[in-house]
Amino acid sequence: MIRKRLGRTGLPYLLLLPALALELLIHLVPMVVGIVMSAKQLTQFFIRDWSAAPWAGLGNYRVAVDFSAPIGRSLLNSFWVTCAFTVLSVGLSWLIGTAAAIFMQDAFKGRGLLRAAFLLPYALPVYAAVITWSFMFQRDTGLVNHLLHDQLHLTSGRPFWLIGDNSFTALVTVSVWKSWPFAFLTLTAGLQNIPRELYEAAAMDGAGVWQQIRRITLPSLRPVNLVLVLVLFLWTFNDFNTPYVLFGKSAPQAADLISIHIYQSSFVTWNFGSGSAMSVLLLLFLLLVTAGYLFATSRRKGADD
């Protein structure tokens, strides 16, 4: 009897073992390595044998969060830039994605074609897409200035987009262009699950389009939106490719996203300990936000039910 119970309780764990081992190997080991590196003075003198690098304890962290010193100050600046960038990019991507999904909800001629066209930015390879944007944003020969300045006469001179303060606008534009199709795709899938009868019943009761969207569509999409916003947030906050292809190794200060900043602090300046410390801080921040987000949203859901 006891043996049988042991076998029954033990078997699931046994079956989970391979997955657990892989999880450890793929997720936890690199994380632990990163954390160990962050506690070392890992510069070019020690990368050949990094066990010989002297321990820095919390030294790398102290430098990273010392906001009165240049390194900490620029990290903090980069952090705020990234926050503003993420809020704008996720917000706009979500808004455009939702609007497009709702417009495409009812069948009309050419809907399939439009849907496919909307998904193009998502299907294009990142590098090809972003390098095209960087050509379009060039000051003298780019399409953007040709349109804004030469055709529409909206600006007095030709603004720079890839250097200086406008680079933030350029970065948000490309990021939104790149991520809204994902929001569109996810929400389109979500919309399929809303029964048509709900809309019909609402129309019978005299609800207008806005009311239908507010009272039926959005509440029904809530579970999808919860995941969508979280995923977009994590992707956007960590986005490396877009700024790297757009601006190269040294992004302008106005568009100095944290992932590029960390890359600069480790690879370009060969200080891997400091870069790891910043990564760990970023990890902690994202963990905190994610946990807070899930806690808040699941509590509200409990209250709603």
Next chain:
Amino acid sequence: MRINRLAAATAFAATLALTVGACGGGSSSSGGGDNSSPKTLTYWASNQGTSLENDKQVLEPELRKFEQQTGIKVKLEVVPWSDLLNRILAATASGQGPDVLNIGNTWSASLQATGALLPFDDATFAKIGGKDRFLPATIASAGAAGKDPAAVPLYSMAYGLYYNKKAFAAAGIANPPATWDELVADGQKLTKDGKYGLAIEGGNVSENVHHAFALGQQHGTGWFDAAGRPAFDSPEAVGAVKQYVDFIAKDKIAAPGNAEYANNQSVTDFATGKAAMLMWQSAGANLTSHGMNPDDFAVAPIPVPAGATGTKATTSMVAGINLAVFRNTKNLDGALQFVKFMTGDDEQKQLNKTYGSIPPVKAAQADPAFATPELKALSDVLATSARPLPQVANESQFETLVGTAVKNLLAGAAAGKPVTDDTVKAELTKAQQQMPAN
């Protein structure tokens, strides 16, 4: 359920976050090379030709020649510039790398400090034919002063002032400028009707720092003090950078749009006649491929301050590619044989001819192929007025930080912000403060 979801999502977030920063760790790799695998070599070549494929076509026949001579098979991999340094660092950290590799010569001292490269002491040099075969300036760009070089020079280049002969003739200018005052005066004569006197690659961090270095030498700073500490915001350094930024800010001989050039647009501008002067290394082949007639341009040394001598008459960095042996090689003798082969007179002539660079080997330079006016001018610069970038362990940080500072200043100048000694100094001080304290 809630806890599980929380845990899953946080684990997901954690993984995403760490992919940003957690570059793979290293194993403790033991000591030097040996000869346990004497029949093969792996060679990482940098991208010197028009494409990676082009490099393979150029190098493969030479490698087969080497195989015929020695029986050693060389496995070639051409690594793009954007990956090369990262690949070398990863190889250094893991101890798993090529046997022989190309490095940008400005990385020499930084990579030397990692201990990943085989030092070329006198005995090692003897095995490849001796140190004296190379131009002294190119040897000086292969490692920190007073240490055995970490590499040997392979292809050399130098900066020259390319000028458009037609535009000069049309503006009534007989000779290329020899001093900066002349350059600015000529530049202002040439700047009219939407055309500019000079094109600069202002968004390119490396180009910026190369010019900042040469100008710094002319102003009397080596960017590092005698103890190897950074001195980025000395009055001399400020003067040098300000002079460069002023091409856009005060002299207005370069187009403001140049501040964002980072994809060799300045070469295109020069080739298409939009700008009459260009400071570049070995641009000839590039210019003709843009459709410029080789008779329409000529090369002169980069200007110097009037009456400058010695280091103050530096007109270029020593640019080029070095050849290094990875210390963990499993075929030390073969690797050195390969270095000897690649730096031999025949290969030096052949490869430098193909790539449009200058052989750092003196004997090979005598070949008539390098006697074209362009290459003659550049090899004179290399022999007389070129100096290596600071050969200190923190060189790559210097390149990134000062190059970025100049890029930021040019961006400000192009947007019409005033450029003064104070603004330049503030930007350079910021760069210096980010240097690691060691």
